[in-house]
Amino acid sequence: MALGRISAIKAMEERVSVRNFTDQPIEQDVLNEIEMEIKDTESPFPGHAMIHLIKRSDFKGEVSFGSYGFVSGGEYFLVGTCGKNKEDDLTLGYIMEKVVIYCTSLGLSSVWLGGSFRKKDFENLILIPEGQDIRVVIPIGYEGGQKTMMAKFIETVNSRRDKRKEFEELFFEESFDKPMDKNEAGSFAEALRMVRIAPSAMNKQPWRVIVSSDAVDFYLSENGDFSWIDMGIALSHFEMALTEDHVFGSFTKKENKEDHKFTYITSFDKFIEEGEKI
Numbered sequence: 450m451a452l453g454r455i456s457a458i459k460a461m462e463e464r465v466s467v468r469n470f471t472d473q474p475i476e477q478d479v480l481n482e483i484e485m486e487i488k489d490t491e492s493p494f495p496g497h498a499m500i501h502l503i504k505r506s507d508f509k510g511e512v513s514f515g516s517y518g519f520v521s522g523g524e525y526f527l528v529g530t531c532g533k534n535k536e537d538d539l540t541l542g543y544i545m546e547k548v549v550i551y552c553t554s555l556g557l558s559s560v561w562l563g564g565s566f567r568k569k570d571f572e573n574l575i576l577i578p579e580g581q582d583i584r585v586v587i588p589i590g591y592e593g594g595q596k597t598m599m600a601k602f603i604e605t606v607n608s609r610r611d612k613r614k615e616f617e618e619l620f621f622e623e624s625f626d627k628p629m630d631k632n633e634a635g636s637f638a639e640a641l642r643m644v645r646i647a648p649s650a651m652n653k654q655p656w657r658v659i660v661s662s663d664a665v666d667f668y669l670s671e672n673g674d675f676s677w678i679d680m681g682i683a684l685s686h687f688e689m690a691l692t693e694d695h696v697f698g699s700f701t702k703k704e705n706k707e708d709h710k711f712t713y714i715t716s717f718d719k720f721i722e723e724g725e726k727i
């Protein structure tokens with residue numbers, strides 16, 4: 450991730466869903482930086498997905514943005530397209546959240562929309578790659594103006610940082626039998642903290658994670674329409690935090706990791722920490 454004005458960890462801490470935007474334009478140099486970030490962001494997963502940055506007023510005639518009453522304002526949008534497979538969702542979640550966090554680091558607000566937008570409003574505004582479809586839309590901009598009734602409602606019900614599952618409900622040591630003690634997470638502690646505060650559809654937080662000394666296995670607790678996108682988001686939080694802490698490694702899908710209750714997605718293997726002896 451390119452360097453924003455604040456660190457990625459700080460940006461992940463600061464990000465919350467914002468559903469009311471002023472019509473203050475985003476400066477051209479900021480838009481250019483976002484375009485660069487979109488171009489540079491790659492996924493370690495095999496799926497196909499793409500991010501398109503659009504400005505409503507660039508289109509002639511009346512362009513509406515139907516958000517079913519969830520969002521007020523909104524001039525700029527990150528439109529996410531991807532293929533129809535779960536891996537495509539995983540990739541979209543991963544690359545899009547990197548760009549969202551970059552936008553946060555530049556002082557912009559945002560909200561992921563999976564359901565609260567009218568797809569046909571956007572279909573003619575972007576070139577949809579062959580085999581892909583519009584999957585999510587994320588208005589970005591400066592927070593301000595009146596919140597809609599729906600926004601106020603959803604923010605009371607399931608948003609905001611304090612509404613997260615306990616650390617011990619999400620993270621486990623060696624197997625699902627042993628909930629993880631926060632103080633035992635070692636070099637993964639900060640990265641797990643970032644997974645916990647990641648956004649997810651309806652704030653479901655479907656991530657379940659088994660941590661062992663040098664590896665971390667990621668599972669989904671449900672198979673909802675947006676679960677694999679939620680997982681991609683969490684994996685990007687995990688990786689951005691580790692990179693900032695100079696812990697490096699790679700994601701691999703391993704054999705024999707299936708669980709009777711949770712769906713296995715991928716594992717992270719740590720290479721070596723800065724200053725650590727080989």
Ligand SMILES: Cc1cc2nc3c(=O)[nH]c(=O)nc-3n(C[C@H](O)[C@H](O)[C@H](O)COP(=O)(O)O)c2cc1C
Nearest residue numbers: 465466561562563564565607608609648649650652
């Ligand atoms: C894949 C995805 C889809 C979402 N779809 C919607 C949506 O359609 N409408 C909406 O108001 N919020 C939507 N959200 C935002 C979530 O409600 C929000 O991220 C969650 O409640 C946590 O709150 P926070 O983002 O403020 O931390 C979506 C989030 C994700 C990750």
